[in-house]
Amino acid sequence: MISTNKYSYYFYTILTLLFCILIFKADTSLSISYKEALNVFVNTSVLSIITNISIYLFGQNDIALRIPFILFYVASVILMYKITHNYFKYEKDRLISIVVFMLLPGVLSASLLVNSAIIVIFCTLLYLYYFEKYKKHSYFLLLLFLLIDNSFAILYLALFFYSIKENDKKLLYFSLILFALSMFIYGFSTDGKPRGFLIDTVAIYATIFSPILFLYFIYTVYRAAIKHEYNLSWYISITALFLSIVISFRQRVYIEDFAPYVVIGVPLMIKTFLHSYRVRLKEFRKTYNILAIVTVSMLLINVILTLVNKPLYLVLPNPTKHFVYQYHFIEELSNELKKKNINGLTSFDKELMLRLKFYGLQEGDNYFISSKEFYNYDEKISIKYYNKELFMVYLKKLK
Known part of the structure; x- marks a missing residue:
């Protein structure tokens, strides 16, 4: 005994x-991935119900x-x-x-x-x-x-x-x-x-x-x-x-x-x-x-x-090959956007928008945001791990 x-x-x-x-x-x-964001905002499965009950009780x-x-x-x-x-x-x-x-x-x-x-x-x-x-x-x-x-x-x-x-x-x-x-x-x-x-x-x-x-x-x-x-x-x-x-x-x-x-x-x-x-x-x-x-x-x-696993980015030539790449960067990006008082976003990238929504960034027509570089953007925001630039978005002020 x-x-x-x-x-x-x-x-x-x-x-x-x-x-x-x-x-x-x-x-x-x-950070929340796109599939996880779908379970929060779009899907109606048992998985979604469990997730949303938790968010309702403990906050988003x-x-x-x-x-x-x-x-x-x-x-x-x-x-x-x-x-x-x-x-x-x-x-x-x-x-x-x-x-x-x-x-x-x-x-x-x-x-x-x-x-x-x-x-x-x-x-x-x-x-x-x-x-x-x-x-x-x-x-x-x-x-x-x-x-x-x-x-x-x-x-x-x-x-x-x-x-x-x-x-x-x-x-x-x-x-x-x-x-x-x-x-x-x-x-x-x-x-x-x-x-x-x-x-x-x-x-x-x-x-x-x-x-x-x-x-x-x-x-x-x-x-x-x-x-x-x-x-x-x-x-x-x-x-x-x-x-x-x-x-x-x-x-x-x-x-x-x-x-x-x-x-x-x-x-x-x-x-x-x-x-x-x-x-x-x-x-x-x-x-x-x-x-x-x-x-x-x-x-x-x-x-x-x-x-x-974040230190692996230091040795990977292509960050997207990281096995949890889809679970990184978005929370840090949302914090950077909030620091700059940037909200009311629109984008062709619906996956990015749905992930940002979880962290309180709303859709609107104040700024255009894209993870792909485009002509005459106003600002670039980069997310770094261990001083290595890994994820970038480009912003254009619309009004």
């Missing part, structure tokens, strides 16, 4: 620290924009911790598993952005928690998920395969009906010419996990398959992974639809690694030690780059 309490203390301490870091990051390092600012998703992240981590209560033999193994899950670059990123990925992770873990606690499926939750996001079709498909293995006819029919309803309501994208995007998909997964961790994850799900060590989490992870890879042979995959289901397989991966490590004598653990050190190092590098 003392040992359990000790590791629980470590867990909640790390989670609290990460929560504070994410709040700080949301407040100081990110960056923390209010992102706090719901940070809270979903915290709740997801706690649910994962609860789910793995009896999964590991040792409490320290459980702590290692949950820390890896918490620090996955894809999971951390999802907690800071206005998208459905972290909501899907939370809902899936809530369903698994109910299943682990009560040893039965929550058909109410499955029905509710239908109204939240299109990607739950993947969960329904995974449950369909699981029901075949368990010979559960009720789950089989229910999951099949919900899958069909999801396809009917949301459809399935087949846009564009058939092209192979397998390498792109694998590269994104490698970014979400970190490269070595993703390779070991593939080995883990394969090993579980050949040893017939199936559980519900395995079915969900393998269905999402396999389906995304198959689809990527023909078209680009919206990875945010699949990744939330893949990352819940982290405990299985950690359990497999630690078991393989312990069954070997110390003199035969060298390869595993090297693998663990390299993996943790790469994971930490990815975490640092996820949380502290």
Whole structure:
């Protein structure tokens, strides 16, 4: 009990620290993107409702924009911790598993952005928690998920395969009906010419996990398959992974639809690694030690780059290639415009205007603004990081 309490203390301490870091990051390092602005001002999805409720309660600012998703992240981590209560033999193994899950670059990123990925992770873990606690499926939750996001079709498909293995006819029919309803309501994208995007998909997964961790994850799900060590989490992870890879042979995959289901397989991966490590004598653990050190190092590098990435602009010849370029500059630009008492803007760039609107800049006919240089502009405003000019707008006073 003392040992359990000790590791629980470590867990909640790390989670609290990460929560504070994410709040700080949301407040100081990110600006609203165009897609996020659409969710605030245009769209009417569940995502938009959640975002606008937060803004209504806490004001139109960056923390209010992102706090719901940070809270979903915290709740997801706690649910994962609860789910793995009896999964590991040792409490320290459980702590290692949950820390890896918490620090996955894809999971951390999802907690800071206005998208459905972290909501899907939370809902899936809530369903698994109910299943682990009560040893039965929550058909109410499955029905509710239908109204939240299109990607739950993947969960329904995974449950369909699981029901075949368990010979559960009720789950089989229910999951099949919900899958069909999801396809009917949301459809399935087949846009564009058939092209192979397998390498792109694998590269994104490698970014979400970190490269070595993703390779070991593939080995883990394969090993579980050949040893017939199936559980519900395995079915969900393998269905999402396999389906995304198959689809990527023909078209680009919206990875945010699949990744939330893949990352819940982290405990299985950690359990497999630690078991393989312990069954070997110390003199035969060298390869595993090297693998663990390299993996943790790469994971930490990815975490640092996820949380502290502005210095990358110093080494990138093209700033637009920065992986979070679309989340930078606009708040700083709005502050510069306010300092100069510039408001009442018009522009051909509707994306820029919608983003500026979030920070209180209104449309009007006082100034014309453009991110592209044009003839006889009156003023240029540039945004710099580390004294490097990265983003410019050009203004013309109209009256």
